[in-house]
Amino acid sequence: MELSLEQLQAFIATVETGSFSAAARRLGKAQSSISGLISNLEIDAGFSLFDRSSKIPKLTPEGLALMNDVKSVLKSHRNLRHRIDNIMDSVESEISLAYDNMAIPDGVMLGLASEFEQQFPLTSLMLLEATHKRAYQLIEQNKVNLAVVISQDDYPEQFAFRGICHVHYCTVAGAKHPLAKLDKVAPQDLAQYRHLRITDTQTGFRRFDSDLTSNIWYSNSPTTMMEMLRQGLGWAEMPLHAVESQLLNGSIVRLPTSHQEVTFPHCVDLIWQIEGAMGQCLQWLLERITNKAKALNQRPAL
Amino acid sequence: MELSLEQLQAFIATVETGSFSAAARRLGKAQSSISGLISNLEIDAGFSLFDRSSKIPKLTPEGLALMNDVKSVLKSHRNLRHRIDNIMDSVESEISLAYDNMAIPDGVMLGLASEFEQQFPLTSLMLLEATHKRAYQLIEQNKVNLAVVISQDDYPEQFAFRGICHVHYCTVAGAKHPLAKLDKVAPQDLAQYRHLRITDTQTGFRRFDSDLTSNIWYSNSPTTMMEMLRQGLGWAEMPLHAVESQLLNGSIVRLPTSHQEVTFPHCVDLIWQIEGAMGQCLQWLLERITNKAKALNQRPAL
DNA sequence: GCAGGATTATCAATTATGATGATTAAAGAA
DNA sequence: TTCTTTAATCATCATAATTGATAATCCTGC
Known part of the structure; x- marks a missing residue:
């Protein structure tokens, strides 16, 4: 030739x-x-x-x-x-991963990406930041190999899951919000003000699903959410890692709720479809995320 | 294998x-x-x-x-x-081209680049915007294949050159500059105010080379130059194409000089080293620039 | 200037690989 | 079924790569 x-x-x-x-x-x-x-x-x-x-x-x-x-x-x-x-060696050529931004800090996942690129230079990685529902849906439709989400009560049979850590939530509002002035915030206090929630337009709005209030505003973006909080448009339940810096600079404050601890944990799960062979990338991701999450658990509470 | x-x-x-x-x-x-x-x-x-x-x-x-x-x-x-x-076919693998930004509008050269990429997809092009002196120096040192500069009186023996068009210069100042208020500007008027000139730090400053004034500020960037003009820091001789939009919006005005026409032409030359074979890219560039410059000449004066 | 070492070119012999055509078997389509 | 199309296999041929030997050349050190 x-x-x-x-x-x-x-x-x-x-x-x-x-x-x-x-x-x-x-x-x-x-x-x-x-x-x-x-x-x-x-x-x-x-x-x-x-x-x-x-x-x-x-x-x-x-x-x-x-x-x-x-x-x-x-x-x-x-x-x-x-x-x-x-x-x-059954190293996948491409792999995708979705994570619920209310379950795990962005920084953790981005750190993971650079480690991944060292480990598997030929494998292309898709890293999707999503809402809980969207991430769940992506696994359901087999569009991604792995997802990190806030734990649900149960999963369908074809799902595998592994609890990896707890994420600490708290109820917060803007510093100038009326709720911020109370010594003790009861459920009926919360009910009087607008509730801000993360949801996803693609999966359709759920309305009236809160037992606390029917006045709810939705956003699919944590940044928008934070801005609405800062402007005093309502209160929200947010993971500590997402509001940490705002709590420190005082633009947002935690509400001293009477019906639950000021900081309450949610379980975080890794989920994936059972069917389909697990290649080296998937195995590596599984272990690496588990370890990184374990380290997160040891973080001192704010 | x-x-x-x-x-x-x-x-x-x-x-x-x-x-x-x-x-x-x-x-x-x-x-x-x-x-x-x-x-x-x-x-x-x-x-x-x-x-x-x-x-x-x-x-x-x-x-x-x-x-x-x-x-x-x-x-x-x-x-x-x-x-x-x-x-x-003697198509060069890489080719470089410098142009004096006081000799030819940026837009002409950028238009050339996209034509070039159609014509010679495998050839990498280096397009350098430079001052007159820098462009000349780059040809001298054989660092670029071709340059577009304001004409000099004579060139060294090893240079080839081709006149391609005239660029029209005019004497300008900021709208609020004292010179802008005169009906007729004589050389002695100019001498009373600061002169702004394009030069190049790499080739060293020339001082006292003007017969009009000894108060000269230098800049190597046309944008900086324009800003200084707008702020009324002095007067300058600039090519029409570089000041056209500012003349139209009135932030800069032409000075009605008494010692020369309000608009006076300079010759623009293509220069290159004689030694070294001319490949297809160089030939194409030579012809194309010549034609584009010819079209520029027919542009109506402002 | 000359010897020694290292380099490249060339050639014939060998080996490896690709290409071919014929044949067989199997899978649809009519 | 019959006809067509397809893939696999095999022996054979042609081409090209590989090798080892040899000769010529160049550079270095003496």
């Missing part, structure tokens, strides 16, 4: 080692083999790649101009070889 | 045509050839690429996972072939 991989390999080896003989040694071939490969490559190309006037061959300008492209061919070929090895 | 290009070609042809026989027809080979290539590829990979249980071969999930990488190998190989053809 014209421009065969052997020829390209010999070319690069010669450039990098500086001589045909050295290239032959590196590639474990006879010197005459390299000589022949390069000659043929030059014939195929139509111009000479090395200047043989001196003892050691010197790359011609034309040869230099080919270097990048040749390297790129060999690189993608090595890549293919690695991909094949990955498949043999 | 393991994972030879023939094997990969046969693989892709089979996927795209849907059968071994059709792939053989497309590649102009015997059916048994394709069959053998695919078999060997499967042996090298370690898993089967097609499911032969039905009449027409169906790509396995593993085969599918290889598709992108295989295509990428073939693509970079085709690319190499094209690069070689380019070199045979």
Whole structure:
């Protein structure tokens, strides 16, 4: 074949080692083999790649101009070889992961992504930040391999799940909100003010599902939510990690609720579909997320 | 060789045509050839690429996972072939071009870049916006292949040049500058106020080189220059194309000079080093810039 | 200037691989 | 069923790569 991989390999080896003989040694071939490969490559190309006037061959300008492209061919070929090895080792080619932003801090998942890229450079990762319902739905429809969500009471049979940590919630409101001025906040106090909740437009609104109040505003974005809280538009139950900095700078305050502890935990689960083989990526993610979550549990409460 | 290009070609042809026989027809080979290539590829990979249980071969999930990488190998190989053809046709692999931003509008050069990319997809282009002195220096040191500059009286022997158009200069100042209030501006009037000039820190400052005034501020950036003009920090000689929009919105005005026409032309030259072969890119650029500049000349004066 | 070491080119012999055509078997379509 | 199309297999051929040996060349050190 014209421009065969052997020829390209010999070319690069010669450039990098500086001589045909050295290239032959590196590639474990006879010197005459390299000589022949390069000659043929030059014939195929139509111009000479090395200047043989001196003892050691010197790359011609034309040869230099080919270097990048040749390297790129060999690189993608090595890549293919690695991909094949990955498949043999059941390393997935792509994997996707959704996480409920009310269950685990963004930072944890982003840290995970950079670790993942070290571990599995050939595997493409899709990392989806989602609401609880959306994340659940994505697993249900087999659109993602794994999801991190706030625990539900039960899961369908085809789901596997693993509890990984607790996330601490608290009831909060803007610093200037009337509720912030009370010494003790009872359910009937909450009921008098607007309740802000995270939900998802794609899964449809649920209305009147709160036993505390029927005046509810929904948002699918935590940032919007935080802004509404700061502006005193209502109260909400939020995970500590999402409101930590605002609590510290005082723009948002925790409400001293009388019907439950000021900070109350929710379980966080990893969920995935049982059917389908678990490749190395999925296994690694499972273990790594479990460990990272364990570390989170030991975080001192605010 | 393991994972030879023939094997990969046969693989892709089979996927795209849907059968071994059709792939053989497309590649102009015997059916048994394709069959053998695919078999060997499967042996090298370690898993089967097609499911032969039905009449027409169906790509396995593993085969599918290889598709992108295989295509990428073939693509970079085709690319190499094209690069070689380019070199045979003396199309440069990279080319660089500097332009004096006081000689030709940015927009012209950017338009050129997108045309260039259509014409020479494999050639990388470096487009440098520079001062006159810097552009000249880059040609001198052979750092760029071509430059567009305001004409000089003469060039060194090793330079080639071609006049391509005239750029119209005018003397301008900020709308609130004292000079803007005069009916006629004489050289001695100009001498009383600060002169703003474009120069380049890399080539060193020139001082006292003006016969009009010794109070000169320098900048190497046209944007900074425009801002200084708007703020009334001095007067400057600027090309019409650089001040056109500011003249229209009135933030900068032309000074009615008595010692020269209100609008006075400078010649614009293309310059390059004579030595070194002219490839197709350079020739194309030469012609294209000449034509675009000719069109500029026919632009109605403001 | 000359010897020694290392390099590249060339050639004939060998090996490996791809390509071919014929044949068989099997899977749909009529 | 019959006809067509397809894939696998095999022996054979052609091409190309590989090798080892050899000769010519270049550079270095003496």
